[in-house]
Amino acid sequence: MLKVTPFHPRTAALSQGQAWRRWAGHTVLSSYELYHDREYSAIRNAAAMIDVSPLYKYAIAGADAERLLDRVLPRDMTKAKLHQVMYTPWCDAAGKVIDDGTVSRLDDQQFRLTAADPNLRWLHHNAVGMDVTIEDVSDSIAAVSLQGPTSRDILKGIAEADLDTLRFFRLTHASIQGIPATISRTGYTGDLGYEIWVDAGRAVELWDRLIDGGEAYGITPAGILALDIARIEAGLLMIEVDYVSAHHALIEAQTSSPYELGLGWTVKLEKGPFVGQAALAQEKHRGPAWQFRGIEVDWESLEQLYAEVGLPPKIPTVAWRTSAPIYVQGVQVGYATSGCWSPLLKKYIAMAHLESRYARLGTPVHMEVTVEHRRKEAMAQVAKLPFLDLERRRA
């Protein structure tokens, strides 16, 4: 048996189609309803409630906690204010991305790092000689992500916390009708949203409070399929889909630097020494070989390809996670790693690795599509990431 999350008694009861999938050794739902459409809509129109407990979570504490994180992360941790959350990748010595996640400063000497992969061993390796404790709290902390335009109203109704002043990428400690919680204004959707962290033992209670308080605001439990569309619209990367962890790559060509993933903004070369610094400085100077960009498929071109076989255009209703070659004048210049029909933007979008010289915004390219078993090339163009930049996310 794989592990289940602390919300399992509630999520399992709501599952209509038993559409379970794996996430970090846990079973979670792909969608609660038979089709994920409405769960996605809740993210953009009301509030979706997503069980994100499978994330790896590390409590890092001690006099050298800041020092350790500053050493392993490319971001400048000395600048992390109390209750600030930072999104960050981290790299190996060659400057290739191992993982990405968020780091929160809970207190002066206390941090929480979230990760997609286990990182305990690696953190310990880097902590040699430091006054720091690293605890894997993955199982003891439950997390639920509340995302969407009504998420704030819902929390205001049930949480004792000043949510009006809680800024984007900040956290606050709160009591949710008696349940001690940490609420961070973070998420994986590009929308207004919060992540709520509680003791795993209180998870079910929290779920019930949210459902009760959220009913009038359209709260909707949502699974990974809905989340996947939202995160592509928001241009957010997924490990092992959009990049291969440097710890898993079998050949060098599989690895990527932060610069190649559009994460150059997280790399603070001028700060104190950190893992990968020298290699990253060199790469910055040289210029990265690849860029990570958006692709917008030209709908009329796709329609034409389908019309040739007498069909209306058909694209997967779920986000895809396979590799699709990108061409310029018949020569492959990159590959898309995730894509979907964006219900909000009404566009067929994808995220792709492109050789730097073909990465200029607006560059006309072709993306491979399969139309009735035959490989075809649909016209497309290079677009800015994120596809979606909602004001309410930060406002």
Add this chain to the structure above:
Amino acid sequence: MATRSMSSYDAIVIGGGHNGLVAAAYLAKAGKRVLVLERRHVVGGAAVSEEVFPGFTFSVFSYVVSLLRPEIIRDLELPRHGLQILPLESTLTPLPNGDYFAAWADHDQARQELYRHSPKDAEAYDEFGRLMHHMAMAVKPIIGMVPPDPTSLSPKDLLGLGRLGRHFHGLGDDKFCALFKLMTMSSADFLEEWFECEPLKATKSASGIIGTFLGPRSPGTAYVLLHHYMGEIDGAFRAWGFAKGGTGGISEAIASAARTFGAEIRTEAEVSQVIVKNGRASGVALADGTELKAKVVVSALDPNLTFLKLLDPHELPDDLVKGVRQFKFRGSSGKVNLALSELPDFTCMPGRGPHLRGAISISPSIDYLERAYDDAKYGEFSRQPYMDVIIPSMIDPHMAPPGKHVMSCFVQYAPYQLNGGWNDAKREAFGDTVVDTLAKFAPNLKSAIIHRQVLTPKDMEDMVGLTEGNIFQGELALQQLFFLRPLPQWAKYRTPVRRFYQCGAGTHPGGGIMGASGRLAAVEILRDW
């Protein structure tokens, strides 16, 4: 500003309904200086959202969107301007015997439910769906084309007709016959060839009677069934459902796009007349006496207002005036908008469930619908009306205060020509009938009503200028479609007055929130420029 309003425009669009706005946006996008003049204080026409009661926002008239043209969404970048379409997936038909018939979005679920009513129908359903897919594919190109004039010998018309001929010829005999049946049969007869489940037939056939003064057994109603499937072909675009903020959200998005392209939109600006000199439009006169000049004038109003009100009928050919007078409006629909303190609780499916996020159709049988029509035939509103109900606040929580709800009831039949005419008492009686009918299926409804807005066809005429309250600016009956809409020879957005065009739902391809009339008109206007 004052000097600007004195100056002249490239184009003035009369009427800020969604088609007028689409035409304006395309003209402005082509670099023209465009002014839209709307009589009301809001744009949108029949696609409008208003906070009728404090905190409660209604899609006052139209309430779902299915056929909004994807090319318009793309060309005008409507998502960037706030267009958001939310899923509306199921249809629940409560039955008088306490049971229900539900059409769920999920194929297996839908089949199981149909199987419960008729195992045979459950199998026929897929086959029927396939046929309708082919039919819709066959007819769909027509929506996007300017109708050729079959009486004309111009090369363009001949080419268009030829292409159309080949298109239909290419269908093959079977499909051509099916299409012919669809064009000529009643929706009841057509569906009877396939199904036996009464609520299924009735609920489906209802789409054939919406906006017409016809019953499910009237010939010609089968064709409109296709519209539903056309929407489904575009399903990948997900342009089917409920517009966030109500249907006014669509109009607002189009208006925002139009403004971005430079169009000016004025509300509370009623046009009384098109100024015509030497057979050529040169501007408009507003009700307040202001005159505005423009190179081109475009009317987004219905054919009656466009030809007989904005123009002096003496300036028009007699046969055209006669044709407009014969054009069938005869509105037959009413709308009841309710503000609710709690959700309706349906006896057949108690509690808060997914059915409340879909449509609820009061259409238990073909007989029920036909009887509803019988009342209307003789000048009364239906004692037991057909209804298509949705609860927008269940889809978009912003439509009502938290915990409260709005409910939209589209009702047929409410004939424009009511015996004795419409008045306040009749309106209230009609509202009562609607509530009583629904309350039979959801008994808590009456006590849940906080406010109610009842709209008769007469109200629709007075509020939005829909002649006789026809929701489509003229019936979508076969004799009023394609190159016959609104009139033979005047189906290509032009009029006998040079530089005066039409772009409302009264032109091809007709009513519904499609925007196609507005776009095709703009294309033709630019062609003449």
